[in-house]
Amino acid sequence: MSPVATAPDTLGQLLRGEWQDPDCGTPLRVPIQVVAIEQSLAGLEADLVTSLGLGRRIAVVSDIATREVLGERVERALAGVVGLTPVVLPPQPHADATTAASLRHACSQADALVAVGSGTINDLCKYTAAQDGKPYAVFATAPSMNGYTSQNAAITVGGHKKSLPAAGPAGVFMDLAVLSAAPTRMIRAGLGDSLCRSTAQADWLLSHCLLGTPYRRAPFALLAEDEPVLLDDPQALFHGDSEAMRALARTLVLSGLGMAICNGSYPASQGEHLISHFIDMFAPADRAVYFHGEQVAVATLTMAQIQEEVLAAGPPHLRSEPLTEGELQRRFGPDIGGSCWREFSAKRMTPKACSQLERRLADRWNDIRSSVSAAMVPVERIRAVLRRAGCPTTPEEIGLAPAFYASAVRNARFLRDRYTFLDLAADSGHRALTATA
Ligand SMILES: [Zn+2]
Numbered sequence: 001m002s003p004v005a006t007a008p009d010t011l012g013q014l015l016r017g018e019w020q021d022p023d024c025g026t027p028l029r030v031p032i033q034v035v036a037i038e039q040s041l042a043g044l045e046a047d048l049v050t051s052l053g054l055g056r057r058i059a060v061v062s063d064i065a066t067r068e069v070l071g072e073r074v075e076r077a078l079a080g081v082v083g084l085t086p087v088v089l090p091p092q093p094h095a096d097a098t099t100a101a102s103l104r105h106a107c108s109q110a111d112a113l114v115a116v117g118s119g120t121i122n123d124l125c126k127y128t129a130a131q132d133g134k135p136y137a138v139f140a141t142a143p144s145m146n147g148y149t150s151q152n153a154a155i156t157v158g159g160h161k162k163s164l165p166a167a168g169p170a171g172v173f174m175d176l177a178v179l180s181a182a183p184t185r186m187i188r189a190g191l192g193d194s195l196c197r198s199t200a201q202a203d204w205l206l207s208h209c210l211l212g213t214p215y216r217r218a219p220f221a222l223l224a225e226d227e228p229v230l231l232d233d234p235q236a237l238f239h240g241d242s243e244a245m246r247a248l249a250r251t252l253v254l255s256g257l258g259m260a261i262c263n264g265s266y267p268a269s270q271g272e273h274l275i276s277h278f279i280d281m282f283a284p285a286d287r288a289v290y291f292h293g294e295q296v297a298v299a300t301l302t303m304a305q306i307q308e309e310v311l312a313a314g315p316p317h318l319r320s321e322p323l324t325e326g327e328l329q330r331r332f333g334p335d336i337g338g339s340c341w342r343e344f345s346a347k348r349m350t351p352k353a354c355s356q357l358e359r360r361l362a363d364r365w366n367d368i369r370s371s372v373s374a375a376m377v378p379v380e381r382i383r384a385v386l387r388r389a390g391c392p393t394t395p396e397e398i399g400l401a402p403a404f405y406a407s408a409v410r411n412a413r414f415l416r417d418r419y420t421f422l423d424l425a426a427d428s429g430h431r432a433l434t435a436t437a
Helices: 010-015 044-049 064-078 097-106 121-129 174-178 186-196 197-211 227-232 234-236 242-261 271-282 291-310 325-332 336-346 351-375 379-388 400-417 421-427
Strands: 034-038 056-063 081-087 112-117 136-140 152-157 158-164 171-175
Touching: 010 242, 034 242, 044 064, 044 136, 044 171, 056 121, 064 081, 064 112, 081 097, 081 400, 097 121, 097 152, 112 121, 112 234, 121 136, 121 152, 121 186, 152 400, 171 174, 171 242, 174 242, 174 400, 186 197, 186 227, 186 234, 186 242, 197 271, 197 291, 197 351, 197 421, 227 234, 227 242, 227 379, 234 242, 234 379, 271 291, 271 400, 271 421, 291 351, 291 379, 291 421, 325 336, 325 400, 336 379, 336 400, 400 421
Parallel strands: 034 171, 056 081, 056 112, 112 136, 136 171
Antiparallel strands: 152 158
């Protein structure tokens, strides 16, 4: 008898329609045809693409860097098999409306798009594909974020970064040798975008327990198999360990599918992502470029700290902040201040609602604390994992002055209507949320 337990193969079961949704007990369906995560996909590229039935004319979209890493190989494999249009974007393309418009034009004769890249190229392709109702698939070049399987794209329109509806991929293809050879910072970013599972779940659960907002267990159950691998030996990701990289690749795919089944980013984007969004919007223009997951790593530590402290302090006394639209416009400018006010209004507490909430907290405190705590990873564990992986853990390590970062933590909650521990901490006078703006 082998003492080695067989892995339950959550992803395989999910793709075959055999994975039981813990929220309703029936098999969960996901909007994707094929996920291939293999040590090498060399020689399989054409079969993978043609198995999707995307059409006869295919645009393979890369930039100069990702073409060198993998795009050329995909083009060679597809040449003669399909009508091929190679589209090579200039170096370091931006996921903005202008680039998307030129990509759409370049792909106008194609039936489908095949992206070869990571965050930016994937966002551009899924957004462009959705605009024309075309299918798309992606060959990943880095394990840097969880957007491969999500159904929205981060596109900058008129200087504002927006999350816009996009096509989910028909297929996601991950060659572990390619992912392992990605720049170290991109691997660290993917780890950061994965470890926020605990803070995002804690925030979403808080909102569910306290305000009765809808909540799903499925997206977290999907990730349970792989998270211990990432927490226990994060350095393995950088030593060419294919099982560690497989765990990260699966986590990124399943995290994106978790968002897709919830029709929103709730399971993977809460307070820590609000802090990261604030940084995206307001960081000094001369700051160097940092990856989304690097920012999320630092913000996850902040959220984990706040969550632990709020839960340890006992049932909080609440006071509603007498905030006005004018004050938010003073902080963020007229446009962004106005849209923040609309988001914040959805969760702003009147004094009456505040005292009702305080009573609810007092009545249910032990239940709330125990169910939220069960979802959390201790902040010191997260810090140790990030340090062992060489991820950033401080504002300075993502190019930010501590004072700017502190203001991001205080103000991030105004960016979105989601109720998180940032709101509970602010209303209960937590020191990280209460200094003047
Ligand atoms: Zn993210």
